[in-house]
Structure formats: C-alpha cells, structure tokens
Amino acid sequence: MTQSAEEAPETTQYPQFPMKRTCPFSEPDEYAGFRASDPVSRATLKVNGKPTWLVTKHEDVKQVLGDARVSSNLKLPGYPHQFHIPEEMLAQVRLMLLSMDPPDHTAQRRMLIPEFTARRVKEMRPRIQEIVDEQIDAMLASGGPVDLVTALALPLPSLVICELLGVPYEDHAQFEEWSAAMMNHDLSPEEYGAAVQGLDMYLDKLVxxxxxxxxxDLISRFIEKNRVEQVADHVDVVTMARLMLVGGHETTANMIALGVLALLEHPEQRKAVQEDPSLLPHAIEELLRTFSISDSGTARVALEDIEVGGTTIRAGEGILALNNAANHDEAVFPDAGTLDIHRKEARSHLAFGYGIHQCIGANLARVELEVVYGTLLSRIPGLRLATPVEELRFKDDAMVYGVYELPVTW
Incomplete structure (x- = not known):
C-alpha cells in the first residue's frame, strides 16, 4: 500500500478523532467535556495518527472560520486530512473551491454566486415540487414499507443537482457510488484515489x-463566463463540477432522511408543523443545528501563530473547527440536546459553515428541505418507521453523517 502523505507515529496521549455519536440526534459525548474543560484541545487523527486541534465552542469556531490567518489549502503541511491520501496523489491534487484561499477562491466563488441566490432558487421551486410529488406518487403506488433514502431522500437532490449542472441523471447510480466512496473515512488510498479518478474522468468528458x-446549465454558464474572466482552466472546471455534484446531493440527501427520522421520533414536534406549516422554515434550522451532518468539513491549517479561546495555535498546525460541537454549545443554545422547533436562536447554527467558505448552496438546500418535509407530512400524514430506530445503520464511517436506509410505512 502506498504510504500516506500524513503518516506519522500515533500520538497516544490524545483522544482519537473522529468520535462516534452514541445518539443520532446529538453530538459525540466527548464534545461537551471538551467545551467545559478544554474547548481548544488536542486530538489524534484516526486515519494517520497525526495530531490536530479541535475547536468546540461556538464563538471560537466562528473566530477560526472567519480568520484570514488560517488556510483551507489541503496541500499545506499540517493540514488535518481525514482520508488516506497517497503522497503522489496529494502533489497532483487540483484545489477545489472548498480548499482554496483568496484571491483564487474569491474569483471562482463570485462566478458561482448568481446560480444560488434566493431569487434563482425561488425560480427552481416549482420543479423541486414536481420532483417531490413524482417520487411520493411512486411511493404511494408501490405501498409501504419503502426505504425513504432510495425512494425520496436521494433521488430529489440528485435530480435537482443533475438538472442544474447539466449532468445526465441516467448516470446517477455510478456517480452516487463514487460520491459515497469519497466520503468514507475507512477506504484505502487506492480505493479513495479510484473513486476520485473515476468521477473526474466522467466529468472531464462532460466538461x-x-x-x-x-x-x-451551470457548468456551461461557468465556462462561458470564464472565457471572459479567465479565472479557471479546464481542470479547474472539472474540479468545480465534482464539488457541486458531490456536495449538491450528498448533504441534502442525508438531511432529508435524518430530518424525517427526527420528526417521526418527536411526534409533538411533527404535529406542531403539520398543524401550522409556517413553522416549517424554523423547524428546518433546528434540524440543521441538531444534526450538523458535516461536522468536520471545516478543516484548516494555521498560517501564523493565533490565539483561540486563550490557547495559542502555532503556524503550521492543523485545526478542526467542529460545527456539531458549536451547535450544541449551551452558551448559545440552552438545553442544546433537545430538539425544539420553536427555538428562537436556531438560525445562529453553523451547520453551513461560516465566513468566506460558508456553503454556497445553503439557499437551495433550505428550499429542497422545506418542499420535501412539507409535502411528505401533508400527503402521508400517517407516515411511521417500519424498523425500530435502534436497528438503523448510521454513517459513523462517513465524512457526512446520515442513515444508510430508512424503512417507513403508513
């Protein structure tokens, strides 16, 4: 097996990261202890034994994500990689939007922002509604039980992002397989590299x-704008398309399934939304806060010495600004472990990140969630789990948290 670029002797005195959620509706148990006694603490990356900093308080996470003295560049020494990345592969990696710093990040993001404005997403809403209705029609026609992940949670965002990007949906099974592999912490370097290469070869032909x-479509419009702006080359466009395709369906699909699960397991919250649909947008913010599915997607490396929460992080040291920990900070979200769709401060969550790298597709994700939750609860009011929650398989091995299957009936 090829040696990882991040390989080093294991640092045994630090707890290992990532840490498992013992309850799907909360954070890992260790996070509360970190916030209370050591909010900027050291940990060892499970994938390679390298040390990193964990930042767990809401104000500190915001500070790190808004600080120009930290970098998102995954090629820098000290960056806290969470996958087995061969050294030769890392050297050849083309940075994507999430791993760029200004000015390159600024230039490419500016080209993409018009595709995800509130106005643009509002124009997409009728098509999103049409897709949701079609998928629910198929569910009702087949009768329960059905797996909500394959019947609704995955097809909706996959169809939406394919139509937005101009990617043929008939290829969705293959790119969803590559996407799932790229999100798996436990893959070997060869398996991870094969998934990235397979998707990039596919997108190279498409671009x-x-x-x-x-x-x-978005890719074509980006190409046309770039003929004038000249901020990207062909490989940059392929890399951007990969980020949009994977990010556009993986996160939303997991949030759809987890959000439905939460509402089914909290019947009083579900009933409140069914009786007053105006609560739905607020409920979505609370669900996003509760699950914080991309907990460690905010990896950074310090460019110079910085002080965070009274602790000095040295230049070149890796940082994980944990949004799940921040979103369960009792100083901001009292009784944070309780799902409360009436929570006034819910929108202060950092589930979409913060600062210049805040999720560009947040508006689209919110509309997809609002349409799918609202339609599902109104059209199938008797929806219920077909398998006890204790028997569900959660994605503890993945970069984006979720549930593998969600059997439901009515």
Whole structure:
C-alpha cells in the first residue's frame, strides 16, 4: 500500500478523532467535556495518527472560520486530512473551491454566486415540487414499507443537482457510488484515489463536450463566463463540477432522511408543523443545528501563530473547527440536546459553515428541505418507521453523517 502523505507515529496521549455519536440526534459525548474543560484541545487523527486541534465552542469556531490567518489549502503541511491520501496523489491534487484561499477562491466563488441566490432558487421551486410529488406518487403506488433514502431522500437532490449542472441523471447510480466512496473515512488510498479518478474522468468528458456545445446549465454558464474572466482552466472546471455534484446531493440527501427520522421520533414536534406549516422554515434550522451532518468539513491549517479561546495555535498546525460541537454549545443554545422547533436562536447554527467558505448552496438546500418535509407530512400524514430506530445503520464511517436506509410505512 502506498504510504500516506500524513503518516506519522500515533500520538497516544490524545483522544482519537473522529468520535462516534452514541445518539443520532446529538453530538459525540466527548464534545461537551471538551467545551467545559478544554474547548481548544488536542486530538489524534484516526486515519494517520497525526495530531490536530479541535475547536468546540461556538464563538471560537466562528473566530477560526472567519480568520484570514488560517488556510483551507489541503496541500499545506499540517493540514488535518481525514482520508488516506497517497503522497503522489496529494502533489497532483487540483484545489477545489472548498480548499482554496483568496484571491483564487474569491474569483471562482463570485462566478458561482448568481446560480444560488434566493431569487434563482425561488425560480427552481416549482420543479423541486414536481420532483417531490413524482417520487411520493411512486411511493404511494408501490405501498409501504419503502426505504425513504432510495425512494425520496436521494433521488430529489440528485435530480435537482443533475438538472442544474447539466449532468445526465441516467448516470446517477455510478456517480452516487463514487460520491459515497469519497466520503468514507475507512477506504484505502487506492480505493479513495479510484473513486476520485473515476468521477473526474466522467466529468472531464462532460466538461469537454460543454466547452464545444454549451447548454443551459451551470457548468456551461461557468465556462462561458470564464472565457471572459479567465479565472479557471479546464481542470479547474472539472474540479468545480465534482464539488457541486458531490456536495449538491450528498448533504441534502442525508438531511432529508435524518430530518424525517427526527420528526417521526418527536411526534409533538411533527404535529406542531403539520398543524401550522409556517413553522416549517424554523423547524428546518433546528434540524440543521441538531444534526450538523458535516461536522468536520471545516478543516484548516494555521498560517501564523493565533490565539483561540486563550490557547495559542502555532503556524503550521492543523485545526478542526467542529460545527456539531458549536451547535450544541449551551452558551448559545440552552438545553442544546433537545430538539425544539420553536427555538428562537436556531438560525445562529453553523451547520453551513461560516465566513468566506460558508456553503454556497445553503439557499437551495433550505428550499429542497422545506418542499420535501412539507409535502411528505401533508400527503402521508400517517407516515411511521417500519424498523425500530435502534436497528438503523448510521454513517459513523462517513465524512457526512446520515442513515444508510430508512424503512417507513403508513
């Protein structure tokens, strides 16, 4: 097996990261202890034995994510990689939007922002509603029980992002397989590299075709803008498309399934939303806070010495600003372990990140969640789990938290 670029002797005196959630509706148990006694603490990365800093308080996470003295560049020494990345592969990696720093990040993000404004997403809502209705029609026609992940949670965002990007949906099974592999902490370097290479080869052909014959889609519009702006080359466009494709369906699909699970397991909260649909947008913010599914997607490395929460982080040291820990900080969210759709401070969550790298697709994700939750609860009011929650398989091995299957009936 190829040696990882981050390989080092295990640092046994530090707790290992990632840490498992013992309850799907909360944070790992260790986080509360960190916030109370050591909010900027050391840990060892399970994947390679390297040390990193864990930042767990809401104000400290915001500070790190808004600080120009930290970098998102995954090629820098000290960056806290959470996958087995071969050294030769890391050297060849083309940085994507999430791992860029200004000015490159600023230039590419500015080109993409018009695709995800509130106005643009509002225009997409009728099509999102149509897709949700079609999937629920199929569910009702087949009768329960059905797996909500394959019947609704995955097809909706996959269809939406495919239509937005101009990716043929008939290829979804293959790119969903690559995407799932790329999110798995436990893959070998060879398996991880094969997934990235497979998806990039697929997107390379797609981008090449759109460079010759552009269509009415995000990738084509990016290519056309870039002919003037010249902020990206062909490989940059492929890398951007990979980020949009994977990020556009993986996170939302997991939030759809987990949100439905939470509402089914909290019937009083579900009933309140069914009786007063105006509560739904607020309920979504609380669900996003509760699950914080991309907990460690905010990896950084210090460019110079910085002080966070009274602790000095040295230049070159890796940092994980944990949004799940921040979103359960009792100083900001009293009784944080309780799901409360009436919570006034819910929108202060950091589930979409913070600062210049805040999720560009947040508006789209919110609309997809609002449409799918609202339609599902109104059209199938008797929806219930077909398998006890204790028997569900959760994605403890993945970069984005979720549930593998969600059997439901009515």
């Amino acid at each position: 090449t075709a759109k460079e010759s014959e552009p269509g009415d």
